[in-house]
C-alpha cells in the first residue's frame with residue numbers, strides 16, 4: 001500500500017516538471033468553463049444572427065458527453081506518457097522488482113488516476129453541464145467515460161512502444177470517443193456500423209433521451225478492456 | 237539461500253534453459269559465466285521473480301519464485317545490465333524515491349553516494365552522468381534496502397579499469413558484510429577474482445560448477461617455459477611440480493645461461509574452452 005501510494009505521488013511530482021502534462025491535468029476545468037459559459041453566448045449570438053431558434057443547442061447533450069469523457073482521457077494520457085517514459089528509461093522494469101510489484105505499478109499508474117477521473121467527472125459534470133440531466137445520467141456518463149479512458153490508455157499502450165510513438169497513437173486512440181457523435185448526425189441505419197464502439201451507445205442514449213440504449217455500453221467496454229488488457233499484459 | 241532444481245524455461249517453443257540444478261549458500265559470491273546469449277540474464281530473471289512460467293523449482297530465501305509476494309523484494313537487490321534511473325531526476329532524488337518503496341529502513345543515502353564516489357554529483361541529473369557513474373549509481377541503488385541477496389547482471393562490463401576496480405571493491409565489501417551475491421559475467425578474470433564458485437553456462441545448460449581455483453586445478457599443473465641461446469634461440473617447458481627433475485634446466489641455471497623463464501597457470505578461459513569448446517566472447 002505504501003509503495004503504491006508513494007509511486008503515485010512520485011508520478012504527480014514528476015508532472016510538475018512537464019508543462020504539457022501539467023496542462024493536460026488542468027484541461028478539464030478550462031474546457032468546462034468554456035463549454036458552460038462561452039458556448040451559450042455563442043448560441044445566443046448565432047440564433048440572433050441567423051434568425052433561427054437553435055444552432056448549437058440540439059448538440060448540448062453531445063457536448064456534455066464529451067466533457068464526461070475528457071477527464072478520464074486526459075488523466076489517462078498523462079499516465080500513459082509517464083509509463084512510456086518509464087518504459088524507455090527501464091525504470092518500470094525496476095519498479096516491478098521492488099515491493100511495488102507489477103500489480104501495484106498498474107494500480108498506481110492506471111487504477112488510482114481512473115478513480116480520480118471518475119470523482120472529478122462526477123463533481124465537475126453537474127457544474128459544467130449544459131443539459132438538464134438527472135443524477136443517474138451523470139453517474140452513468142462518468143462511469144462510461146472512465147472505462148473508456150481505460151480503453152484509450154490500453155489502446156495507446158498496445159499500439160506504441162515508446163513515448164514518441166505514443167504521442168502519435170494518442171490522436172488515433174481518442175477517435176473512439178467520437179462514436180458518441182454518430183447518433184446526432186447520422187439518422188440513417190448506417191449509423192449502426194459504428195455500434196461496436198461503446199461511445200456510440202452513450203451518444204444514442206443521450207440523443208434518444210433513454211437510458212435503455214446505454215445497456216450495451218458497459219458489456220462492450222468490458223470486452224474492449226479484456227481484449228486489450230490481454231494484449232498488453234503479454235507485452236510487459 | 238538459493239535452491240534450484242530441474243529448472244527449465246523458454247521464451248519460445250524450443251527448449252532454452254533446461255534441467256538446471258544448483259544451490260547457493262548464504263554469504264557466497266556465485267557467478268554465472270558464459271558467452272552472450274547463453275541464458276545468464278534469463279536465469280537471473282527467473283530467480284528474481286520476473287519470469288514465472290518456468291518448470292521445476294527455484295527457491296530463493298525460502299520462497300518459490302513463481303509464488304513471490306511483495307515481501308520477497310524486501311530482501312533482493314537487483315542491478316540490471318542497463319541503467320534503470322529517472323534520467324530527469326538527480327541521483328539523490330532517484331535514490332530517495334526508490335528507497336521509499338520499501339518497508340525496511342533505508343541505508344543512509346549520503347553514505348552510499350560517498351562509497352560510490354558520487355557525493356559531489358548527488359544533485360546532478362542522471363542524464364548528465366557518464367556511463368561509469370551511472371553504473372556505480374545503479375549498483376548502490378540495489379543496496380538501498382540492505383537486501384540479503386544481490387543480483388548483479390554484468391556489473392563490470394563496459395567499464396574502464398578504474399570504474400571496474402571501484403565496482404569490484406564495492407562488491408567485495410558487500411560480501412564481507414555477509415551478503416549473498418549472484419553475478420553474471422563473460423569476463424573470466426572478474427569471475428576468478430570475485431566468485432567463490434562459478435557455473436559455466438552455455439546454451440542454457442550448466443557445463444561445470446566449482447570454485448575457480450578447483451576448476452583451474454582440474455586442468456592440470458602449471459607449466460614453466462624457458463629459453464636459452466645455443467647458436468640460435470631454444471625453448472623448452474616442463475610441469476612446475478617436476479622442475480627438479482629437469483636436468484637441462486638445472487644445467488642452464490648453474491651456467492647462468494637462461495634468457496627467459498616464466499610459468500603459465502591455465503586460466504578460467506582455457507578451462508572454459510576445454511569444457512565447452514567455445515570462447516567466452
Ligand SMILES: Nc1ncnc2c1ncn2[C@@H]1O[C@H](COP(=O)(O)OP(=O)(O)O)[C@@H](O)[C@H]1O
Pocket residue numbers: 247248270271272273274275276277278279
Ligand atoms: N524477452 C525475450 N523474449 C524472447 N527471447 C528472449 C527474450 N530475452 C532474451 N531472449 C533470448 O534469450 C537468449 C538468452 O538471452 P540472455 O539470457 O539475455 O543471455 P545472456 O545474458 O547470457 O547474454 C537470447 O538468444 C535472447 O535473444
Ligand SMILES: [Mg+2]
Pocket residue numbers: 273276277278317389390420
Ligand atoms: Mg545478459
